[in-house]
Amino acid sequence: MGEIHSEVIWEKEEEEKEEEEQAQVDIWKYIFGFVELSVVKCAIQLGIADAIEKHKKPISLIELSTTLKCDPSYLNRIMRFLVHRKIFKTIHNNHDTYPSYVQTPLSRRLIRNGEKSMTAFLLLESSSVMVAPWLSLSDRVLVNGNPSFEKVHGEDVWRYAASNLDHSNLINDAMACDAKVIVPAIVEGCSEVFDGLGSLVDVGGGNGTTMSILAKAFPWIHGINFDLPHVVDVAPKYDGVEHVAGDMFTSVPKADAVIIKWVLHDWGDDECIKILKICREAIPKEKGKVIIVEAVIEEEGEGKHNNYKDVGLMLDMVMMAHTNIGKERTLQEWDYVIKMAGFKALTVKYINAVQCVILASC
Numbered sequence: 001m002g003e004i005h006s007e008v009i010w011e012k013e014e015e016e017k018e019e020e021e022q023a024q025v026d027i028w029k030y031i032f033g034f035v036e037l038s039v040v041k042c043a044i045q046l047g048i049a050d051a052i053e054k055h056k057k058p059i060s061l062i063e064l065s066t067t068l069k070c071d072p073s074y075l076n077r078i079m080r081f082l083v084h085r086k087i088f089k090t091i092h093n094n095h096d097t098y099p100s101y102v103q104t105p106l107s108r109r110l111i112r113n114g115e116k117s118m119t120a121f122l123l124l125e126s127s128s129v130m131v132a133p134w135l136s137l138s139d140r141v142l143v144n145g146n147p148s149f150e151k152v153h154g155e156d157v158w159r160y161a162a163s164n165l166d167h168s169n170l171i172n173d174a175m176a177c178d179a180k181v182i183v184p185a186i187v188e189g190c191s192e193v194f195d196g197l198g199s200l201v202d203v204g205g206g207n208g209t210t211m212s213i214l215a216k217a218f219p220w221i222h223g224i225n226f227d228l229p230h231v232v233d234v235a236p237k238y239d240g241v242e243h244v245a246g247d248m249f250t251s252v253p254k255a256d257a258v259i260i261k262w263v264l265h266d267w268g269d270d271e272c273i274k275i276l277k278i279c280r281e282a283i284p285k286e287k288g289k290v291i292i293v294e295a296v297i298e299e300e301g302e303g304k305h306n307n308y309k310d311v312g313l314m315l316d317m318v319m320m321a322h323t324n325i326g327k328e329r330t331l332q333e334w335d336y337v338i339k340m341a342g343f344k345a346l347t348v349k350y351i352n353a354v355q356c357v358i359l360a361s362c
Helices: 002-031 033-046 048-055 061-068 072-084 119-125 128-141 148-153 157-163 165-194 209-217 269-281 306-322 331-340
Strands: 089-091 100-102 199-203 222-227 241-245 257-261 289-294 345-350 356-361
Touching: 002 033, 033 048, 033 072, 033 119, 048 061, 048 072, 061 072, 061 100, 119 128, 119 165, 128 148, 128 306, 148 157, 148 306, 157 165, 165 209, 165 257, 165 289, 165 345, 165 356, 199 209, 209 222, 209 241, 209 257, 257 269, 269 289, 269 331, 289 331, 331 345, 331 356
Parallel strands: 199 222, 199 257, 222 241, 257 289
Antiparallel strands: 089 100, 289 356, 345 356
């Protein structure tokens, strides 16, 4: 028994030693946590991924620096950092002092107008307007604390965007960027939710990107893109899409169904219930449905959507920093707001994205 006890103590000591050694490394990730965001933003602003894509073959440091009009010694250090994080890959040639660079699936998401580009989202989140509230996050957590964004900018994010159109455009571009990724995943993963619909209204649809993609996928549906006047006023025209200005807290255009994507997480439970009640009034009483596209935070032990669990938890922190009362929700929390809004049932469909499709039925 004594030998077994000693072995257990030894294993525990070894485990604690390993944890201590790992902590000594990991703490630097948090000290310099802003570095990755800053360097990736730098890569977007320089157009590194775009230049490599246009080159059509591996590009040397000298070729890349000439194309971008960059100092090769500084650019080499930037590329070394990005290659280490597997954003770009290198190919070594025997006769070259420096390696040549090629794209990866990750770097292609940094091409400004690429099919899977996420640059607009990154440029929004790395803007000085959105970074500043993070520095006041602790004030939000305190009892009777102040919303971080409002403390820094004097008003909430929506009022700020309404009076600062450059920032409003950043938000719209970021939401359009997300729509180009999430909406095809919805069409591929659960197209049946659009069966039998003659009309569909996108509540908080931004510049109409979501509805434009759905209108192409389901051309028999009359699409209505609904958002605030200052958003709709600058929205481009799309075939099969009608832009309507208004306030979702007052009324929503009538349609066979409502889709509401990444809107409800900006608000508290009471506001979500109010929005959903208004959405329910806009659809047929018997067969109407609301298609909610949001993250579902998994509780411990759940693993249905595990690839994106960490992203969902980060999004919850984003809601805390950038909204007054918004949050990401667990399935139980979604069930509560949906049922309180008068819907009889909900169904969750998991797709290849951080968001899920939550179908609220009358």
